[in-house]
Amino acid sequence: MNVIIVGASGYSGAELAKLVVAHPKLTLAGLFVSEQSLDKGKLLSDLYPQYVGVIDVPLQPLTSDAMSYIQQQADYVCLCTEHKVSVDLAPLFLDMGKKVFDLSGGFRLANNQDYQTYYGFTHENEALLNQAAYGLAEWNSDAIEKAQLVAVAGCYPTAALNALKPLVNAGLVSEQKIIINAVSGVSGAGRKANISTGFCEVSLKPYGLFNHRHSPEIERYLGHKVLFTPHLGNFPRGILETIYVDLKPGVTEQQVNDAYQCLADQPLIRLLGNKIPSINGVVNQAFVDIGWQQQGQSLIVMSAIDNLLKGAAGQALQCINISMGLSAAYTLVGAHHE
Numbered sequence: 001m002n003v004i005i006v007g008a009s010g011y012s013g014a015e016l017a018k019l020v021v022a023h024p025k026l027t028l029a030g031l032f033v034s035e036q037s038l039d040k041g042k043l044l045s046d047l048y049p050q051y052v053g054v055i056d057v058p059l060q061p062l063t064s065d066a067m068s069y070i071q072q073q074a075d076y077v078c079l080c081t082e083h084k085v086s087v088d089l090a091p092l093f094l095d096m097g098k099k100v101f102d103l104s105g106g107f108r109l110a111n112n113q114d115y116q117t118y119y120g121f122t123h124e125n126e127a128l129l130n131q132a133a134y135g136l137a138e139w140n141s142d143a144i145e146k147a148q149l150v151a152v153a154g155c156y157p158t159a160a161l162n163a164l165k166p167l168v169n170a171g172l173v174s175e176q177k178i179i180i181n182a183v184s185g186v187s188g189a190g191r192k193a194n195i196s197t198g199f200c201e202v203s204l205k206p207y208g209l210f211n212h213r214h215s216p217e218i219e220r221y222l223g224h225k226v227l228f229t230p231h232l233g234n235f236p237r238g239i240l241e242t243i244y245v246d247l248k249p250g251v252t253e254q255q256v257n258d259a260y261q262c263l264a265d266q267p268l269i270r271l272l273g274n275k276i277p278s279i280n281g282v283v284n285q286a287f288v289d290i291g292w293q294q295q296g297q298s299l300i301v302m303s304a305i306d307n308l309l310k311g312a313a314g315q316a317l318q319c320i321n322i323s324m325g326l327s328a329a330y331t332l333v334g335a336h337h338e
């Protein structure tokens with residue numbers, strides 16, 4: 001299958017390019033940036049020296065000629081672009097009959113009202129929201145396989161949903177809101193220059209209180225209310241979430257352990273039991289590490305991912321694998337992606 005990547009100079013796009021190049025059943029058919037990009041014409045390896053000799057592929061401007069090329073050559077189009085850009089571009093590629101994997105949040109929520117509230121823009125392609133499959137690979141593979149448009153799950157939601165869906169689905173959680181405290185490294189904010197996310201400016205601090213766009217995304221796909229607070233940390237990559245769950249009265253440790261067994265056969269999910277996951281355990285890996293400890297009705301669940309792999313490019317590749325009828329973890333399990 002021929003894959004093209006739009007937004008390829010960004011952190012998630014570059015990571016995805018590397019995964020595609022390493023995949024024996026995929027061909028990297030082109031890397032694209034905006035028409036006015038300062039990086040157009042450069043090689044990906046000019047921007048990321050670790051790719052010299054590996055991905056010496058030019059970043060092409062997304063002109064009308066480029067669109068014709070994509071129409072002729074691509075099977076899969078991956079959008080590693082900002083939300084509104086994805087909302088505008090996805091229908092163009094869908095109309096060409098391409099299968100689209102969108103890494104942005106542009107197609108994850110239910111309706112225009114949610115986009116106005118949480119994303120601050122009017123969704124111009126609301127009809128597509130019903131057609132998009134949510135790309136949470138371990139939980140939605142049937143829909144992902146059939147869909148023309150896959151809305152690859154968000155980074156914080158990926159860590160939260162894999163940690164919480166087993167418990168909520170098993171009916172073990174009380175009506176109380178689940179509290180999610182999450183810390184992300186600065187690559188989560190993307191490559192574009194921004195003073196507040198510049199590495200020397202960042203200090204560990206919370207943001208997006210009560211109104212981060214991942215709150216409705218987590219609630220939608222979990223079916224439970226949450227109080228989600230992200231924090232920006234002064235490290236390059238990785239997400240760690242510490243999650244406080246009020247269990248229903250009488251729920252035992254055995255019941256909690258049993259609930260997690262639904263994920264036991266998933267190659268990219270590592271159930272650590274009462275051990276504590278860490279960022280170091282998942283950086284440059286496509287795993288989700290999940291640990292938990294219980295005291296009475298209180299359960300603390302900890303979930304760690306690499307935001308650029310399981311939280312973005314790795315999960316996009318899982319969705320591509322599913323679309324091709326391959327094992328979702330093909331080329332990802334056990335591989336170190338530095």
Ligand SMILES: NC(=O)C1=CN([C@@H]2O[C@H](COP(=O)(O)OP(=O)(O)OC[C@H]3O[C@@H](n4cnc5c(N)ncnc54)[C@H](OP(=O)(O)O)[C@@H]3O)[C@@H](O)[C@H]2O)C=CC1
Pocket residue numbers: 006007008009010011012013032033034035036037038039062079080081082083085103104105154155187188189190191192307308311312
């Ligand atoms: N970083 C992360 O951890 C995660 C990111 N995501 C999502 O993935 C998407 C990309 O994120 P990230 O890689 O961090 O972003 P970056 O800011 O690092 O990269 C954005 C890319 O989009 C390109 N671009 C911008 N405007 C256009 C346009 N109009 N047409 C084509 N290309 C364009 C940029 O190049 P140029 O401006 O030079 O054209 C650049 O290549 C976002 O929606 C983000 O929310 C999802 C999960 C995790």
Ligand SMILES: CC(=O)N[C@@H](CCC(=O)OP(=O)(O)O)C(=O)O
Pocket residue numbers: 103104105153154155156184185186187188189190230232311
């Ligand atoms: C640290 C940081 O800024 N993180 C980003 C989330 C990462 C991301 O790009 O979000 P999606 O997964 O929804 O695409 C944020 O809070 O906006």
